[in-house]
Amino acid sequence: MTPTVRLALHSTGEVGRRAGRILLAEADLAALGIYGRRSPATEDRRTTAITALTGFSVLATDDATAPLDLAGIAVADGLSCVIGADVEPPPVLAARFAAAGLSLLVAASLPGLAEAFACYEAPGSPPGEVLLAWTRQGKPGRGRRGRLAVPFPDPVGARWGTRLPPRPGEASTTIRAETILPGPWGAALARVTTPQGRRATARLVATADDSRHLEAIALAAGALLAARGGAPPGASRPGAAASAYLHTCFALGLAAAGLGGRGTPGSGSNRR
Known part of the structure; x- marks a missing residue:
């Protein structure tokens, strides 16, 4: 080449x-x-x-x-x-x-990864509720108002996320949440809920690793x-x-839990 x-x-x-x-x-x-x-x-x-x-x-x-x-x-x-x-x-x-x-x-960062996960999981079809969540390094606050539980994979684990305002033109069924974490770990996640008759199927795709690496x-x-x-x-x-x-x-070395085929190691860990 x-x-x-x-x-x-x-x-x-x-x-x-x-x-x-x-x-x-x-x-x-x-x-x-x-x-x-x-x-x-x-x-x-x-x-x-x-x-x-x-x-x-x-x-x-x-x-x-x-x-x-x-x-x-x-x-x-x-x-x-x-x-x-x-x-x-x-x-x-x-x-x-x-x-x-x-x-x-x-x-082109953790928020973008979460968005790409969601679009990859539901290409060309209108999903139901979509949760987009990611982490940001910093000192977390104490209050829980406006927060929701986010099931990040290990080593981050389940955390509280703060709901963010929607982007311009974004569907009302899309929920954005950011979790502020101390320390080196970071994560990005998308959970796509698809209506199927009277029931709904939820698919989750996520990655977690050193935030700077991601x-x-x-x-x-x-x-x-x-x-x-x-x-x-x-x-x-x-x-x-x-x-x-x-x-x-x-x-480039990203691994994501929940994606079929390439990039799915069975966990949320990424290491080149």
Whole structure:
């Protein structure tokens, strides 16, 4: 295979550094440009410290402070952009990407994984209730108002999640919940309830591991998906290309409990 993928990576922390190491294991990666501060963790003959994006096809970033500013730079320079942060791109920015035939993939992280799980489980069919849940590192609060039980797999285990507002245009049957956890573990989960006559069938798909490891896989998979032409033009989230996105995640080492076939080890553990 002749390497053809040329990616630019803007890393602000451990997730970005891990994503860089994951990307360097790909046979079709021709070059990885480190946009901004260069990290020793991504040193390789294919890495180059860059100050301009010319010659690259995708800019990926774990920036949580101003990711949409980076997206604006990317589209101005003719690149697609993959953002780990769960943000809502303004319509003007999304239109710029669409008009240029470029992709702006956001939420390439635990929320996006949960969405992709749900879309993968119910392709093309209207489900009943859908629970999307994920973790975020931090100090959990004490109150339980607005919370619901989330059955994350081990090593996270069942936790209380805080119900979040729906996204614009989202079905009223979709429930989003976030669990704040101290420590290193993270998880993403989708539970899809499908009506079948008078009864309903619930299917659950989930993953749990070191949160930085999961986030790095999610970001790297988004970058590869966009570079290989699998992400649609304009603004989108991982669920828009759920099958291709998840299969890329599986190829990078993601394991998910509840999925049939590849990527199902029988537990929620992921280790490359």
